[in-house]
Amino acid sequence: MRTQVCVIGAGPAGLTLAHLLHRQGIECVVIEAQSQAHIESRVRAGVLEQPTVDLLTEIGLADRLRREGMLHHGINLRFDGATHRIDFAELTGGQAITVYAQQELVKDLIASLAPPILFEVDSVRVDDTRVSFVHEGVERTVDCDFVAGCDGFHGVSRASIPTGALSAYERVYPCAWLGILARTKPAAEELIYARHPDGFALHSMRGPTVTRQYLQVPPDTSLTDWPDDRIWAALSRRLGEPGLEQGEIFDRGVTALRSFVVEPMRHGSLFLVGDSAHIVPATGAKGLNLAVADAVALSYGLGAHYAGTPDELAKYSARCLRRVWQVQHFSWWMTALLHNLTGTDAFDERLRHAELDRVVAAPSAARNLAENYVGLPFAVGWSWR
Numbered sequence: 328m329r330t331q332v333c334v335i336g337a338g339p340a341g342l343t344l345a346h347l348l349h350r351q352g353i354e355c356v357v358i359e360a361q362s363q364a365h366i367e368s369r370v371r372a373g374v375l376e377q378p379t380v381d382l383l384t385e386i387g388l389a390d391r392l393r394r395e396g397m398l399h400h401g402i403n404l405r406f407d408g409a410t411h412r413i414d415f416a417e418l419t420g421g422q423a424i425t426v427y428a429q430q431e432l433v434k435d436l437i438a439s440l441a442p443p444i445l446f447e448v449d450s451v452r453v454d455d456t457r458v459s460f461v462h463e464g465v466e467r468t469v470d471c472d473f474v475a476g477c478d479g480f481h482g483v484s485r486a487s488i489p490t491g492a493l494s495a496y497e498r499v500y501p502c503a504w505l506g507i508l509a510r511t512k513p514a515a516e517e518l519i520y521a522r523h524p525d526g527f528a529l530h531s532m533r534g535p536t537v538t539r540q541y542l543q544v545p546p547d548t549s550l551t552d553w554p555d556d557r558i559w560a561a562l563s564r565r566l567g568e569p570g571l572e573q574g575e576i577f578d579r580g581v582t583a584l585r586s587f588v589v590e591p592m593r594h595g596s597l598f599l600v601g602d603s604a605h606i607v608p609a610t611g612a613k614g615l616n617l618a619v620a621d622a623v624a625l626s627y628g629l630g631a632h633y634a635g636t637p638d639e640l641a642k643y644s645a646r647c648l649r650r651v652w653q654v655q656h657f658s659w660w661m662t663a664l665l666h667n668l669t670g671t672d673a674f675d676e677r678l679r680h681a682e683l684d685r686v687v688a689a690p691s692a693a694r695n696l697a698e699n700y701v702g703l704p705f706a707v708g709w710s711w712r
């Protein structure tokens with residue numbers, strides 16, 4: 328096969344990129360290791376920033392998310408037994424987030440995608456501008472001008488870059504999140520971020536009868552140590568919701584909290600996009616949105632390249648990294664603010680309280696949280712052709 332861009336990975340980064348390339352008349356092929364059914368049911372993120380929703384609206388992919396997604400104009404912070412609402416609309420001039428499950432967005436992106444997707448590819452190898460793999464038992468190759476490595480943290484793209492060509496920056500936090508999906512009504516109309524002496528908890532939702540809730544747990548936590556009763560008791564206590572509705576837990580998992588960035592996000596004709604280049608702790612709800620922002624920047628650079636302005640593509644990595652580090656900072660800050668990361672250090676505890684106090688009392692501090700949470704503007708803005 329011969330194409331202009333080979334996109335490895337059909338997550339939010341790869342699918343958004345394929346849409347944006349197609350809109351500019353750039354040919355691409357997407358290859359994906361998993362089956363379509365698997366990626367359309369994989370439970371992960373669920374908060375879309377304002378710039379992500381604006382983009383999807385502009386390119387005609389937001390009909391279902393606008394119908395079924397939940398528009399939130401604020402979040403609740405709970406600590407010391409009190410609830411404080413951070414009003415995004417007031418602090419950011421009317422901006423909001425939309426709660427819409429990642430697997431639903433993936434379904435929407437796949438349903439309307441014109442470029443081909445080859446699912447269940449195996450043994451993927453990247454050699455400069457040639458990508459080889461096995462599909463339906465047959466060895467195949469794609470020759471292309473550029474490769475977009477959108478294959479997540481554990482993919483082959485970053486691993487195919489010679490050691491020493493990239494610098495990695497990493498922080499692993501001494502805790503993880505136990506996340507559940509449950510058939511219960513949300514306890515509040517907007518997300519609740521709770522800081523508690525036992526650890527962090529987050530009450531989120533995926534619809535009027537399904538909640539997504541998280542508990543801070545030790546990184547080596549086994550799900551067998553957390554039967555339903557223990558999960559519900561911990562959520563009620565940490566969220567300060569003694570009457571928290573309990574129901575069937577139909578999905579559960581433990582996710583590590585990690586910050587990770589490689590620089591640069593390019594090696595020759597291979598571009599790293601989304602989780603293949605960076606991971607953020609989930610506290611700020613940024614991973615999916617950052618993947619979309621990278622896809623926008625790369626599609627812009629590739630569009631300019633094929634239109635005869637190659638300099639724009641050379642700016643891809645620096646452009647993305649500026650935003651990536653802003654988002655890393657925000658995600659790290661939210662994590663440190665709301666979790667117990669240093670055990671029972673009383674001095675540290677008081678510092679965190681002082682900061683939370685300031686966030687809810689000083690409009691400038693609340694505005695900083697709100698602006699980052701609803702999403703920083705993309706590094707490039709343009710009118711979609």
Ligand SMILES: Cc1cc2nc3c(=O)[nH]c(=O)nc-3n(C[C@H](O)[C@H](O)[C@H](O)COP(=O)(O)OP(=O)(O)OC[C@H]3O[C@@H](n4cnc5c(N)ncnc54)[C@H](O)[C@@H]3O)c2cc1C
Binds near residue numbers: 374
């Ligand atoms: C387990 C988990 C839970 C998460 N929970 C949350 C959450 O609660 N809140 C939140 O905000 N964020 C969460 N995130 C982060 C968020 O989901 C990611 O940041 C987002 O999916 C990044 O999109 P992406 O397209 O860059 O990568 P991915 O979504 O990981 O997509 C990469 C794609 O590449 C495919 N792939 C991998 N290797 C190959 C290969 N060799 N060849 C071809 N295809 C390949 C994968 O199957 C996948 O479809 C979670 C992430 C994970 C991994």
